[in-house]
Each structure stands twice: as structure tokens, then as C-alpha cells.
Amino acid sequence: MKCSRLCLAVILLAVMWPGAVGAQQKPAPAAAPEDDPDRDPNRNQPDFTIVNLPTTLRVPRFKSAFRVTHRFGRPLGAGDFGDLASDFFGLDSGAQIGLEYRFGIIRGGQIGIHRTSNKTIEFFGQYSVLQEKNNGVIGLDAYFSIDGTNNFKDSYTPALGVVVSRELGGWGAIYAEPMWVNNSNPLPSELTDDNDTFILGLGARLRIRPTVYLVGEFIPRVGYEPGVNHGTFGIEKRAGGHVFQLNFSNGFGTTMGQLARGGTGSEDWYLGFNISRKFF
Amino acid sequence: MHLYRYLVGAALLALSVGSAACDESLTDITGPTPNLVPTFSSIQTEIFSNSDSSGRAACTQCHNAIGRLFNGLDLSPAVSYANLVGVASRGKVGAVRVIPGDPENSYLIHKLEGRPGIVGVRMPQIGPPYLTDGQILVIKRWIELGARND
Numbered sequence: 351m352k353c354s355r356l357c358l359a360v361i362l363l364a365v366m367w368p369g370a371v372g373a374q375q376k377p378a379p380a381a382a383p384e385d386d387p388d389r390d391p392n393r394n395q396p397d398f399t400i401v402n403l404p405t406t407l408r409v410p411r412f413k414s415a416f417r418v419t420h421r422f423g424r425p426l427g428a429g430d431f432g433d434l435a436s437d438f439f440g441l442d443s444g445a446q447i448g449l450e451y452r453f454g455i456i457r458g459g460q461i462g463i464h465r466t467s468n469k470t471i472e473f474f475g476q477y478s479v480l481q482e483k484n485n486g487v488i489g490l491d492a493y494f495s496i497d498g499t500n501n502f503k504d505s506y507t508p509a510l511g512v513v514v515s516r517e518l519g520g521w522g523a524i525y526a527e528p529m530w531v532n533n534s535n536p537l538p539s540e541l542t543d544d545n546d547t548f549i550l551g552l553g554a555r556l557r558i559r560p561t562v563y564l565v566g567e568f569i570p571r572v573g574y575e576p577g578v579n580h581g582t583f584g585i586e587k588r589a590g591g592h593v594f595q596l597n598f599s600n601g602f603g604t605t606m607g608q609l610a611r612g613g614t615g616s617e618d619w620y621l622g623f624n625i626s627r628k629f630f
Numbered sequence: 631m632h633l634y635r636y637l638v639g640a641a642l643l644a645l646s647v648g649s650a651a652c653d654e655s656l657t658d659i660t661g662p663t664p665n666l667v668p669t670f671s672s673i674q675t676e677i678f679s680n681s682d683s684s685g686r687a688a689c690t691q692c693h694n695a696i697g698r699l700f701n702g703l704d705l706s707p708a709v710s711y712a713n714l715v716g717v718a719s720r721g722k723v724g725a726v727r728v729i730p731g732d733p734e735n736s737y738l739i740h741k742l743e744g745r746p747g748i749v750g751v752r753m754p755q756i757g758p759p760y761l762t763d764g765q766i767l768v769i770k771r772w773i774e775l776g777a778r779n780d
Binding site: 506532533 | 654
């Protein structure tokens with residue numbers, strides 16, 4: 351009886367104050383989704399790297415991206431075409447594999463980690479200082495990285511520089527990336543003339559189809575400069591949040607320290623690929 | 631938010647400045663002779679005159695005042711520099727033991743590395759153990775820097 355009275359009181363209350371009850375039943379209006387322009391696709395710069403060098407594409411705050419790199423070890427010029435075909439154009443040989451994850455820690459700022467299968471680990475950070483869409487001239491990022499061999503236990507190689515980009519009105523973008531790479535020489539300084547390398551990364555991404563791009567990089571150097579200047583070119587296809595890239599390089603380097611040490615030889619070119627995925 | 635950005639920027643700057651002095655230690659590569667540096671006095675002491683912890687024999691065990699009659703080279707401290715730098719090899723015609731500034735063509739390096747074309751055997755004759763790659767790199771650097779009597 352007591353329960354029936356209580357139920358009746360509740361029903362009456364509901365009938366008398368329908369607005370109040372309705373308001374309680376309706377879910378609270380969700381906060382309007384933040385309109386973050388960094389999440390918009392950029393057809394000039396579809397990825398965070400050209401092939402190895404960084405672009406000025408911003409990672410949205412608290413979003414992330416992943417990349418895997420392969421550089422197959424078989425020189426494409428070794429043997430005749432039959433040999434090359436029998437090795438499936440280098441895919442049968444071992445590869446230097448890189449895994450990378452980057453995260454937007456603040457608006458315009460990103461950090462990341464890249465590990466290659468020769469046990470080199472690189473930590474990097476990038477901050478967007480100027481955006482081309484604001485000034486109409488260039489995009490400019492400050493860039494820092496440090497890599498260490500033997501799982502970041504030996505031979506640390508820090509790099510500091512800037513990434514300058516100029517977008518081409520929907521046709522892609524060109525890049526100039528002066529970087530100072532310290533301790534690029536793996537030998538003690540007592541045994542070397544140069545322990546640093548100043549590199550000027552030059553790169554371009556040209557959009558030849560709505561989602562297909564040609565990419566290329568060339569990295570002239572001064573200071574410690576063994577081997578040959580690193581060069582690479584390739585073709586890539588964007589598919590949603592993925593970018594699939596097939597590339598040809600004269601070395602295996604993917605970290606700044608490895609790029610500063612140059613390619614293996616101007617006669618040796620190697621097949622490789624990058625696959626990246628944006629998580630936003 | 632602005633404070634956060636400044637903190638991140640300051641952290642990156644501090645990291646870059648702090649890591650700018652990265653370098654490998656010479657002792658990491660000189661192995662059994664941790665005190666070896668690219669000077670002639672150090673090479674004389676650590677390589678020519680003394681054995682090391684790897685068990686490598688001292689060069690002067692054979693290349694001494696008596697052994698020179700058989701080996702043609704005395705590496706005793708008082709005479710070794712004069713016998714090495716700019717001096718023609720007795721074993722191989724046309725070869726020079728140490729060519730200042732040119733380690734790749736210095737016959738001393740050829741003998742220590744056991745390169746093809748040497749006359750006789752790789753040094754030390756009673757090796758292995760031979761000199762490590764790091765020890766040879768130090769000797770090469772001394773030659774590269776002019777093979778001074780320092």
C-alpha cells in the first residue's frame with residue numbers, strides 16, 4: 351500500500367512536470383565537435399614525410415599516425431634482368447625495416463619514435479612555426495631528432511634544423527630542409543676530421559593524379575660525408591588515411607643520422623616502400 | 631596553452647644543446663690498450679714496446695736490436711721513429727714503411743692488416759691475436775695526421 355502511494359506520487363509528478371522529466375530523459379547535448387583544421391585532408395601534403403624527410407603537415411592535437419618503411423638490400427643493378435627477376439626485384443632479399451609512430455601533443459606540435467631493424471632508435475619532435483595558409487608564402491617547422499644505435503644505448507646522433515615548404519596550389523609541394531647533424535661520425539673525434547654533418551634536404555611531391563604523387567629527395571652534405579649524397583625517388587597513392595609508396599634509393603637510411611652518413615654508392619639503387627596510416 | 635608551448639620549446643632546446651656534445655669514447659674502440667691515443671709516444675708504449683691484455687705479443691719481442699739482423703726493423707724506443715717514417719721497406723721493393731699523411735699506402739698498415747701483396751706474414755708473426763681494428767685505426771690516424779714524432 352505504501353509502495354502504491356509512492357508509485358502514484360511519482361506518476362503524478364511526472365505528469366505535472368513533463369518538461370522536467372523530458373529534460374532528464376533527453377541526453378545532454380554533446381559538446382560541438384571541435385573544428386580542427388589540422389584534420390582536413392591536404393592534397394598538397396598528404397603525408398608527414400616525403401620519403402625520409404619530414405613535411406610540414408601537422409598532426410592534429412591528440413591524434414597520431416603510424417608508418418612502416420622497408421629498404422630491400424639487393425642492389426637493383428647487380429646481375430642481369432633475369433637475376434633481378436628471379437630475386438623478384440629485390441623483395442627476396444632482407445630489408446632494413448623501420449616502424450614509426452607520431453603523436454600530436456599540442457596544436458602544431460608532434461613527437462614521434464622511429465626504430466629501424468639495425469637496432470637504431472630515433473626520437474623526434476617537430477613544431478609548426480609558420481603555416482602557409484596563414485602567411486601565403488611558406489610553411490616552416492622547427493625540427494629536432496636524436497637517434498642512438500644498439501637500441502639507443504650507443505652512438506647518439508642529434509639533429510636540429512627547420513623544414514621549409516612551399517605548396518604548389520594543389521599540385522604538391524617543394525621542400526628545403528637545412529639540418530645540422532651532430533656526431534654523425536661513429537668514430538671517436540680523436541680519429542676523425544669531422545664529427546658533424548650539415549645537410550640540406552631537398553624534396554618535392556608532385557600530384558599527377560587526384561590521389562597519385564611522384565616524390566623525390568636529394569640530400570647534399572658538408573662536413574663528415576662518407577659514401578654518396580642520399581637520393582631517392584618514388585611514386586605513391588593515397589587511399590583515405592593510408593599512403594602507399596614505392597621508392598628507389600641509393601641507401602638504406604631513414605633516420606636523420608643515417609641520412610647524414612649518405613648512401614652506399616651512386617651505382618647502387620635499392621627498392622623500398624613506405625606505408626603510412628593516419629589515425630584521425 | 632601558451633605556457634605549455636613554451637615549455638615544449640624549452641625542452642626541445644635543452645635536449646638539443648644537451649645532446650650536442652655526443653661523441654664516442656676512444657677507449658671503446660681501443661679495447662685491450664685503453665690508453666692508446668694517436669701519438670707516436672703512445673703507439674710506441676702501448677703497441678710496439680708492450681703486450682696487451684688480449685695476449686698480443688709486443689713488437690719488440692722480435693723487432694729489437696738483435697732481431698733487426700733477421701727482421702730488418704728495430705722498433706726499440708730510441709730508434710723506432712727513425713726506422714719507420716719515410717723509410718723504405720727491406721722486405722718489399724718500392725714500399726715505404728710509413729708515409730706521412732697516407733695510411734692506406736703505408737706498408738706498416740699493410741703488414742698489420744695482413745693485406746694481399748705483403749711479403750712474409752701478417753704481423754705480429756706469432757699472432758693471433760693480432761691488433762684489433764680499433765688499434766689499427768689509431769695508428770692510421772697518427773699517420774694521417776702527419777706521422778709526427780709526438
